[in-house]
Amino acid sequence: MGHITVMTGPERRRRWSDEERLQILAEAFASGSSVSAVARRHDISTARIYTWRSKLRQPPALTEFAEAVVDDGTQQGWQQAGMPVIIIDLGAKGRVNVSAAASPALVSGALKALR
Numbered sequence: 001m002g003h004i005t006v007m008t009g010p011e012r013r014r015r016w017s018d019e020e021r022l023q024i025l026a027e028a029f030a031s032g033s034s035v036s037a038v039a040r041r042h043d044i045s046t047a048r049i050y051t052w053r054s055k056l057r058q059p060p061a062l063t064e065f066a067e068a069v070v071d072d073g074t075q076q077g078w079q080q081a082g083m084p085v086i087i088i089d090l091g092a093k094g095r096v097n098v099s100a101a102a103s104p105a106l107v108s109g110a111l112k113a114l115r
Contacts, residue, residue: 005043021052029053090114 016024028038028049039046086098088111096114098107 022056024049025053025056 024038024042024044027033028035035046035049039049085100088096088098090096093114096110
């Protein structure tokens with residue numbers, strides 16, 4: 001007969017550190033190993049192990065910062081030449097150029113439509 005784990009208190013979910021997850025994944029996908037046997041041994045579902053593997057395989061989310069330049073109003077050449085004031089790079093989806101003449105409502109609506 002199996003065992004039952006009773007969890008009491010405000011915390012009902014178990015938490016695994018990144019090291020524990022990596023150790024379980026290495027164990028589950030080692031040569032000659034069985035994912036279901038590893039899941040039983042650690043008292044977790046096989047779906048959780050496959051979810052962890054899937055998340056591990058995803059490329060990390062890139063957080064990039066853009067340089068911001070504050071214009072003191074003396075450089076009107078950009079606005080007069082029709083050059084964009086803000087360029088938003090959407091990766092594979094393209095690029096959005098925002099000119100100084102664009103209204104905040106127009107920019108907001110365009111960015112919401114791109115979500």
